[in-house]
Amino acid sequence: MTNEHIPFLDLVTVHRELQDELVEVLTTTLKNAGFIGGPMVQGFEKDFERFCEARFCVGLASGTDALRFALIAIGVKSGDIVVTVPNTFIATTEAISQAGARPDFVDIDPRTYTMDPGKLREYIEHTCKWNAKTRQVIHNATGKPVTAVVPVHLYGQMADMDPILDLATQYNLKVVEDACQAQGAEYFSQKDNRWHRAGSMGHAAAFSFYPGKNLGACGEAGAMTTNDEQLAQTCRLLRDHGQSKKYFHDIEGYNGRLDAIQAGFLRVKLRHLEKWNEQRREAAERYDKLFAGAERLVTTPHQPSWARSVYHLYVVQVEDRARLQQKLSDVGIGTGIHYPVALHLTKAYEGLGFKTGDFSVAEKAAAHILSLPMFPGLTVDQQRRVVTEVLKSHSITTTVS
Ligand SMILES: *Cc1c(COP(=O)(O)O)cnc(C)c1O
Numbered sequence: 001m002t003n004e005h006i007p008f009l010d011l012v013t014v015h016r017e018l019q020d021e022l023v024e025v026l027t028t029t030l031k032n033a034g035f036i037g038g039p040m041v042q043g044f045e046k047d048f049e050r051f052c053e054a055r056f057c058v059g060l061a062s063g064t065d066a067l068r069f070a071l072i073a074i075g076v077k078s079g080d081i082v083v084t085v086p087n088t089f090i091a092t093t094e095a096i097s098q099a100g101a102r103p104d105f106v107d108i109d110p111r112t113y114t115m116d117p118g119k120l121r122e123y124i125e126h127t128c129k130w131n132a133k134t135r136q137v138i139h140n141a142t143g144k145p146v147t148a149v150v151p152v153h154l155y156g157q158m159a160d161m162d163p164i165l166d167l168a169t170q171y172n173l174k175v176v177e178d179a180c181q182a183q184g185a186e187y188f189s190q191k192d193n194r195w196h197r198a199g200s201m202g203h204a205a206a207f208s209f210y211p212g213k214n215l216g217a218c219g220e221a222g223a224m225t226t227n228d229e230q231l232a233q234t235c236r237l238l239r240d241h242g243q244s245k246k247y248f249h250d251i252e253g254y255n256g257r258l259d260a261i262q263a264g265f266l267r268v269k270l271r272h273l274e275k276w277n278e279q280r281r282e283a284a285e286r287y288d289k290l291f292a293g294a295e296r297l298v299t300t301p302h303q304p305s306w307a308r309s310v311y312h313l314y315v316v317q318v319e320d321r322a323r324l325q326q327k328l329s330d331v332g333i334g335t336g337i338h339y340p341v342a343l344h345l346t347k348a349y350e351g352l353g354f355k356t357g358d359f360s361v362a363e364k365a366a367a368h369i370l371s372l373p374m375f376p377g378l379t380v381d382q383q384r385r386v387v388t389e390v391l392k393s394h395s396i397t398t399t400v401s
Helices: 012-017 019-032 039-052 063-073 091-098 117-126 161-170 229-239 260-270 273-291 321-330 347-352 360-368 380-393
Strands: 056-060 081-084 102-105 128-131 136-139 145-149 174-178 186-189 194-197 204-208 222-226 243-245 314-317 369-372
Touching: 012 019, 019 260, 039 056, 039 222, 039 260, 056 063, 056 229, 063 091, 063 174, 063 204, 063 222, 063 229, 081 091, 091 102, 102 347, 117 128, 117 161, 145 161, 161 174, 161 186, 222 229, 273 314, 273 380, 321 369, 321 380, 360 369
Parallel strands: 081 102, 081 145, 145 174, 174 204
Antiparallel strands: 056 222, 128 136, 136 145, 186 194, 204 222, 314 369
16 A cells, blocks of 8 residues: 555546547547537537437536526526525526526435435425415515425435425426536436436436536536427527527527537547446445444445435545544545535625524535545545545544455
């Protein structure tokens, strides 16, 4: 066991291995100068909708655009309330605000870190009223309609979609999956007794291809998926200034296109995604085994029987997170915190009027979570060293064999 540096994420090796194919994409595009739209973008969209088992995919400039356009396309309007969870990347709530709505939160399940469907029901039935005539959920304190829910498939594991979708049907709510961390994740639905892929269950879904995601571009990129042709069409308009044809603008839109070079890169990398996700699952299983017996010191990720995670992150909880993170850093092991501040307490949302204790499960998680090194190609030896150092930091002298 050496003392080599173990990065939190290794993005260098995979691109070195794929360099020839990626450079080929670049030379082809330079030759025909088709930088925006065209066959590379359409080709990627076809490949990705097949991968997600969704009917339509619209390539976009980022995951944030995907969330924003999906929310606008499903009909979220200025003055609406859209409900999500507090433990997500701020892009989720930025998109809600930028669609004109006000973000509100329900707490998470302490074991999966994803939206607690019981809390969502409580929110709808106790802090809101159902107006049967307009078929709207009206928020008591503000009188505003709650129109959509954004469950976040956090760390590569899908939220508990069956009860969330049931509530959405019962209360006429739209569901946009934030699948930015979950390319290829699966959920077992009791309703039709089969597995479903992230991006195929809600009215629409958003994916990010930020370089560090399970499927990452070599720059910025994203996509929305849906089974609804009309929603896909609206997102195609929104990404391109509302143009149905050059300089004929049906609506006012945005500049949110996926560029051809990134689409080409993504097509090359998508061919490896199943294998990479499998490698992440194997690495997660190895961590689980190495941590077995240390449950009192380290809480490992929980995968319910209905979830097949793609382990975008391997997140543990420990009592003294600051000390552990420092110790690991001292011995050359990279870690991350996703995320250190629950969004209802972040400075940007001071104006929403939340306080400490409002979402105690998310707050407690934020104080104790630590993301350990996780990427395809992480070796058994590297993982043994990570686990040894984690347990050592808790003054346990045994090394992991
Ligand atoms: C990465 C991420 C986003 C935003 O994606 P960008 O491509 O960076 O805009 C949104 N939500 C979650 C949960 C993410 O992890």
